[in-house]
Amino acid sequence: MTHQKIVHCTTCGQVYAARKREDGTFILSTADGRCRCGSDRLSEYELAEPEPAPT
Numbered sequence: 317m318t319h320q321k322i323v324h325c326t327t328c329g330q331v332y333a334a335r336k337r338e339d340g341t342f343i344l345s346t347a348d349g350r351c352r353c354g355s356d357r358l359s360e361y362e363l364a365e366p367e368p369a370p371t
Contacts, residue, residue: 322363327355334358 320333323342330351334342342358343349350356 322361323358324361325351325353325355326357326359327351328353332358336360 319336321336321342322331323334324331328351330353332342332344332346332351334344336342342360344351344358346352351358
């Protein structure tokens with residue numbers, strides 16, 4: 317099963333959900349696989365772990 321990742325275009329900042337290939341590149345669900353600005357340079361967002369609630 318392929319997991320989707322949240323990525324953004326490093327050129328214009330547009331955010332996408334994309335599938336990550338085994339070589340580390342991403343597959344966008346756009347007609348040509350590129351961002352709407354024409355770039356194919358994408359970076360995955362790093363999500364931080366939530367802080368535990370105080371007890």
